Amino acid sequence: MENTQAEITLEDLRKGSDDLLRLVYESNRQKFLNYARRYNLSEEENIDVYQDAYVIFYDNIMSGKLESLSSSISTYLFSIGKYLIFDKMRKNKKVVSGDFDLSRVGETDELVNTFEMEPQSLTTEQELLKKHFGSLGDKCQELLTLFYYRGFTIQEIMEAKNYNNENVVKSAKSRCMKTLKEKIQANTY
Amino acid sequence: MMDKELLLYNYFSNQLTAEEQKQFDDLLKTDVEFKEQFDFEKNLKEVIREKETDSLKSKLIGFEKDIEDTVPVRELPKRNYQKWAMAASIALLVGLGWLGYNNFSGTDYQELYNDNFQEYPNTVYAITRGTETDSSLEREAYVAYETDDNAKAIQLFTELKETYDSESVNFYLAQSYLKNNQLTEANTLLSEVLEKEGEFAPQALWYISLSYIKSKQKEKAIKSLNLLIADGRYKKNEAEVLLDELD
Structure with missing residues (x-):
């Protein structure tokens, strides 16, 4: 299992196939839960924390905050998870007991301190945009997601989605944006 | 002056050079239309991010459910084992405590x-x-x-x-x-x-x-x-x- 982990690159993660997402989820899960158990949260809470840590890790890869993997994936998940657990305990005023491994604090600290840990909730304007984005055709949603979320360039989109040339991608993107704006205007006025 | 559309494109694909960044910042301050377009795309990026995050989260819940569905077979013997282990260690503790008490005044x-x-x-x-x-x-x-x-x-x-x-x-x-x-x-x-x-x-x-x-x-x-x-x-x-x- 260690070997499969070591071979996973940031590029693989960016592509985000469901099989890979599942592999990463399953191969780090038990280790993480064993680690989290010392903080005396319930098993359900630990699973929540694991999932949140996973989402945050992934989100920071996609936003480009994490440019290269300088540690193993599990180390990232542990560091984020630890932050989330502390946060939860502060909010719950939870009492802890048991064994603790705080030896890696200094190291893990550095690793994730540029990460975005708490995503902002959407503004009213963004909520509206979300609604209309969801009503766009699948092709448009996919194209815009590749560009704005996965950070693909026009050329990469062309290659990945078998467009004939870059201009076709560009004009498709412009059309999608235009449709989206029209939907919003139709709604607002 | 560089094409505004290209500036925005480079911004959202993280490819602005230092020179372009400066142009970009100036335009944000001076060009209302440019600022509007930028805000729109930035909001869109945030909206897509949230949508993708939600979808990832529900995938994870699905993975977790698949794991849980296979677990109950294993869980029962484990609980029993834990109970026995606990009883055994308590017995051992009591035994050792008694020994300790008797042997060392x-x-x-x-x-x-x-x-x-x-x-x-x-x-x-x-x-x-x-x-x-x-x-x-x-x-x-x-x-x-x-x-x-x-x-x-x-x-x-x-x-x-x-x-x-x-x-x-x-x-x-x-x-x-x-x-x-x-x-x-x-x-x-x-x-x-x-x-x-x-x-x-x-x-x-x-x-x-x-x-x-x-x-x-x-x-x-x-x-x-x-x-x-x-x-x-x-x-x-x-x-x-x-x-x-x-x-």
Whole structure:
């Protein structure tokens, strides 16, 4: 299992196939839960924390905050998870007991301190945009997601989605944006 | 001047050069239309991000469900095993305790302390919070505490106590004193925590008991352990075992 982990690159993660997402989820899960158990949260809470840590890790890869993997994936998940657990305990005023491994604090600290840990909730304007984005055709949603979320360039989109040339991608993107704006205007006025 | 559309494109694909960044910033300030288009795309990016995050989260819930569906077969024997392991270790503890009691007339206080003392983890201050907003004294104190730099932790918590005399500061300062083998100082602070009857009161009882044991004040240790057992919120079982060994 260690070997499969070591071979996973940031590029693989960016592509985000469901099989890979599942592999990463399953191969780090038990280790993480064993680690989290010392903080005396319930098993359900630990699973929540694991999932949140996973989402945050992934989100920071996609936003480009994490440019290269300088540690193993599990180390990232542990560091984020630890932050989330502390946060939860502060909010719950939870009492802890048991064994603790705080030896890696200094190291893990550095690793994730540029990460975005708490995503902002959407503004009213963004909520509206979300609604209309969801009503766009699948092709448009996919194209815009590749560009704005996965950070693909026009050329990469062309290659990945078998467009004939870059201009076709560009004009498709412009059309999608235009449709989206029209939907919003139709709604607002 | 570069094409505005290209500037936006380069911005969202993280490819702005320093020169372009400057143009970009100027336009944001001076060109209303450009700013509007930028805000629109930025909002779109955020919306897509949230949508993708939600979809990832529901995938994870699906993975988890698949795992749970296969687990119940394994869980039952494990529980039984745990129960037996617990019973066995209690039997062993009782047995060893009895042996110890019979074979050695005097209690080895130092050993009791060493067996039971484990520093309380930092649950108050998450050190991973953003550094720029948090170069505070508080942060430094907890970093020193977590990295076992006891002398520094004592100094920083003491400083912190002057301006911010809270239960948690007293508790962690007491912990630092305990780790540094300064029992009298630790006891004074733990008593302060106890008087407040707040969040850390049961923990303070446990640690003051250990401190009494280390300094061989058996009667005081027994009294505080009994209080801790009566309270029941923290280390109740450990306190009972310890009490047995003292009696």
